[in-house]
Amino acid sequence: MKLFEGNLKVGDWVKGKSRNGELIYGYIKMIDPSKKAALINVVKSDDEKMVGTTIGMMDEKIEKLPLQKTAHEEQILSLIDLALLTKDKAWFSELTAELKKSQDKKQG
Incomplete structure (x- = not known):
């Protein structure tokens, strides 16, 4: 149930x-x-x-399945590819925001 x-x-x-x-x-x-x-x-x-x-x-x-946090940009990029393949717009948006945060941390 x-x-x-x-x-x-x-x-x-x-x-x-x-x-x-x-x-x-x-x-x-x-x-x-x-x-x-x-x-x-x-x-x-x-x-x-x-x-x-x-x-x-x-x-x-x-x-x-339990949620897992992705720490590496390479993993995030792979998941973005999967989100595009599955046409999951919400997941794509979530992943691109996470990627941007990760890149901002590296620069700042």
């Missing part, structure tokens, strides 16, 4: 196992409360064919 307890929301990064047992990492694209399920955009999996697909998963199979 994670989806309905407010623990998970659209845009959250998650991991889980698909119906066929593949380990997936991705983010929540849509939540369907009537089915207690979510659509997950897969960005990493032990089954390469899953990468880039969107799959439905029951909420008990989904685990939210």
Whole structure:
């Protein structure tokens, strides 16, 4: 019942196992409360064919990934590329602001 307890929301990064047992990492694209399920955009999996697909998963199979702070500009730039690929405008804005802060610290 994670989806309905407010623990998970659209845009959250998650991991889980698909119906066929593949380990997936991705983010929540849509939540369907009537089915207690979510659509997950897969960005990493032990089954390469899953990468880039969107799959439905029951909420008990989904685990939210902890947020991690990025310390290095190179990592931020890689995440910006991923935000562009996934067309996630909010994440892109957040990352570019973080990159600017990091660059300002180096100069100041």
